[in-house]
Amino acid sequence: MASEALFSKVRLGTHQLSNRIVMAPMTRLRAPDGKANAIMAEYYAQRASAGLIITECVMISDTSAAYINCPGIYGDDFIDGWRLVTDAVHAAGGKIFMQLWHSGRVAHTSLMPAGAAPLAPSAIVGVGELHTPTGKQPLSTPRALSIEEIQDIIRAFGKAAQRARLAGFDGVEIHGAFGYLIDQFLRDGSNQRTDIYGGSAENRTRFLLGIITAVQQFFGHDVGVKLSPASRAHGMTDSRTETTFAYVLGQLNEADLAYVHMMEPLPGDESPDLLLGETVAFARKHYAGPLLANGGFSGERASLLIAQGGADLVSFGQAFIANPDLPARLKTGTVLSIPDYTNVYGLPGQPLEVGYTDYAAALV
Ligand SMILES: Cc1cc2nc3c(=O)[nH]c(=O)nc-3n(C[C@H](O)[C@H](O)[C@H](O)COP(=O)(O)O)c2cc1C
Known part of the structure; x- marks a missing residue:
């Protein structure tokens, strides 16, 4: 059973959270027209007993073209849908940050505007497949962005953060993990530029730091950054992972963030060169601000980590899918429901609710 450590209040950015259980960002693909909607509002409100909810990744541009039915925030007409979500979460007593995201080379030409090549630091194709209108396809070869x-x-x-503010979000998280555009800039396997955005760790971190500055114009201290240095998702590699991310974390120390969200690699996804199951400790060593640990935690392990000072909060992803009342279940030791993984992502022709808002809270 989880211990008290997980249920103590904590200050994060300008907010006081009621517990240290965070709902990790999870793509669920329930936005058929790219706009957030009433069913998404219900889904997030059901989970508002988390100290903090971080939304699924949200497209800051229509060139962030990885997934069908993924929501966006790249025009003012996206604001009203998200307002439904923030109002519902706030009415249920919760706090919510939006995860801002660009997928970079994790994209397919059929999902890009005008069928163009995906965008990346360098013209190096990533690893993986995506669902496209014509079935599963390998990632397309990207082209290198100009300065x-x-x-x-x-x-x-920055514009996306401004709209998130207008939509009523409490903060934003910048998605720097899992092989998407920011991660592609950070690591030298995907970034072979020779200008001010490539080469040294300092240059590779410049893109992330520029984004933090742009976003902080609208959210100040209420900005988090998610990183996954030990993950190889989508073909990520770095010749000196520890050196690169020690530098990145050192820079984040100066950035006055609400938190760093550090993801342990998923099983089978670990980097061979570093940090097998030690990513959170690595972050604690190099980053002095509030640390949000993620990746495969149980209530017990999360409580222990916080009690021992290894992190300040812990985020749970999969456990929130079938357990909307996860904090209460962790507190009482109620058995966790297992999600149906066949409908975690929205499926064409299936009502949006199925496998989404239809998981009940436990009768405690
Ligand atoms: C269905 C699903 C969708 C996810 N989508 C995102 C996402 O949009 N953004 C993100 O940063 N991580 C995403 N993740 C990763 C989770 O945030 C989290 O890092 C991962 O699930 C490990 O935590 P867990 O073991 O508690 O599930 C996703 C995970 C799952 C299972």
């Missing part, structure tokens, strides 16, 4: 285009994307992150 002007990089600066446009940084500005688009």
Whole structure:
């Protein structure tokens, strides 16, 4: 059973959270027109007993083209849908950050505007397959962004944050993990640029730091960053992972963030060169601010980690899918329901609710 450590209040950014259980960002693909909607509002409100909810990744540009039915925030007409979500979560007593995201080379031409090549630091194809209108396809070969285009994307992150603020979010998380665009800039396997955005760790971190500055214009201290240095998702590699991420974390120390969200690799996804199951400890060593640990935690392990000072909060992903009242279940030791993984992602022709809002709270 989880211990008291998990249920103590904590300050995060400008917010006081009622517990240290965070709902991790999870893509669920329930936005058929790219706009957040009433069913998504219900889904998030059901989970508002988390100290903090972080939304699924949200497209800051229509060139973040990885998934069908993924929601966006790249125009003012996206604000009203998200307002439904924030109002519902706040009415249920919760707090919610939006995860801002660009997928970079994790994209397919059929999902890109005008069928164009995906965008990346360098023209190096990633590893993996995506669902496209014509079935599963390997990632398309990207083209390298120009310096002007990089600066446009940084500005688009800022605009997205401004809209998130107008939509009533309590903060934003910048998605720097899992092989998407920011991660592609950070690691030298995917970033072979020779300008100010490539080469040294300092140059590779410049894109992330530019985004933080752009986003902080609208959210100040209420900005988190998610990283997954030990993950190889989508073909990520770095020749000196520890050196790279020690530098990144050192820079984040200066950035006045609400938190760093550090993800342990998923089983089978670990980097061979570093940190097998030690990513959170690595982050604690190099980052002095609030640390949010993630990846395969049970209530017991999360409580222990917090009690021992290894992290300040713990986020849970999969456990929230079938347990909307996860904090209460962890507190009482109620058995956790197992999600049906066949409908975790929205399926064409299936009502949005199925496998989404139809998991009941336990009768405690
Ligand atoms: C269905 C699903 C969708 C996910 N989508 C995202 C996402 O949009 N953004 C993100 O940063 N991580 C995403 N993740 C990763 C989770 O945030 C989390 O890092 C991972 O599930 C490990 O935590 P857990 O063991 O508690 O599930 C997703 C995970 C799952 C299972």
